[in-house]
Amino acid sequence: MRNLFLVLAISIATLSIQAQTVRNSCKWDDQVKKKCKHDLKPYHYYAFKITKITFTAKSQFKEVEVPLFHDANYRFVFNTEGLHQDVKIEIYDKPASNSSRKKIYDGTSHERHFVYDPSKNVTHNRIYIDYIIPASNNSDASVVDKGCVIFYSGFKN
Structure with a gap:
């Protein structure tokens, strides 16, 4: 009887889970x-960061903190070929929690x-790099869109 109940519970759980495709x-x-x-x-490689994004029904916000050398010039390279949708990219001098921060860069x-x-x-x-991620434009709830920046x-001195 216990085995029958277990099989029945697993069957119901399996049927109730909707299959999702991850893209x-x-x-x-x-x-x-x-x-x-x-x-x-001609800058010297310093670091890289892959920010993974999962598009959902609601818009999202991700912030990445990048430490820097004090007396250096910098070059930042962004590659967003791995995104299904456009994401807004903003760079600030202070974190989002600081009301006196200044925007350094604004783009998509x-x-x-x-x-x-x-x-x-x-x-x-x-x-501080802020990624403003819009709600998913995918109307198919069985497909989950993922990507990365x-x-x-x-740097150079």
Whole structure:
């Protein structure tokens, strides 16, 4: 009797779970790596960060803190080829929790691959990259869209 109940419970649970398809478009291959590293030149490679994004029914916000050397010039390379939808990208001098922060850069992922060279007077010891992610434009609830933003940074003195 216990086995029958267990089989019945598992069957009901299996039938009630809706099958979902994950569509992950994150591009992190050798071609993207080479393109990002090439665009850092003549700056020295410093770091990279892959920010994974899952589009949902609600808009989202992700913030990435990037530590910096105090007396250096920087180049930032963004690659957003691995996104199904455009994401807004903003760079600030302070975190979102600080009301006196200043916007350094404002753009979208529409360009797919772009370089930003901030002026030395706006990059102190860290910057904050904000990704403003819109609600999913996918009307098929059985498909989950995932992607990523690839960020490289380089410096020179």
